[in-house]
Amino acid sequence: GENVEQHPSTLSVQEGDSAVIKCTYSDSASNYFPWYKQELGKGPQLIIDIRSNVGEKKDQRIAVTLNKTAKHFSLHITETQPEDSAVYFCAASIIETSYDKVIFGPGTSLSVIP
């Protein structure tokens, strides 16, 4: 079945530096790739997403890139701030005729040190 790997599991950066989180997926049929941020005591919240017909998408300090050939996608956060500290989940979505399913990566705990 579909599997999503995510690296690193923990990441610590200095405020103002960039952070990169990488994910790989196994099913080439996946065509929707959202990223979620989960703060302590809250549910995950969508921060950015990308579809398979697009190679890159940017929203202010956050960007996502997708390499369909290699089956991997990455989250880039520039000019990190303490409020970026959270757990980040990537996901890959398979849309099939009878059902669709979202598979999450195991998560990356990001700490931004002031």
Added chain:
Amino acid sequence: KAGVTQTPRYLIKTRGQQVTLSCSPISGHRSVSWYQQTPGQGLQFLFEYFSETQRNKGNFPGRFSGRQFSNSRSEMNVSTLELGDSALYLCASSLVRGGSSPLHFGNGTRLTVT
């Protein structure tokens, strides 16, 4: 617009008991998905309901069940609770089927089984 509401926020139950969790989706959202989140297993998909019908189910035993009402509100039931059922249970709603559109998560119900 109000977000996804999950009740209760915390529950403590004893092994062998059963529990019902409730989820009110964002107004207009017809799809409701349930996830189990544990430190070791990450976000595990339980099931998805769309228009009162279960459309998809994850790899969980039959003790886990759910339903969706005509107003899209959903409930999840776990019978014969086991210690391993202790987890954060997250509900997410989406405008259309969950695989092709962003998921909007509630803040979860923390279940502790003693």
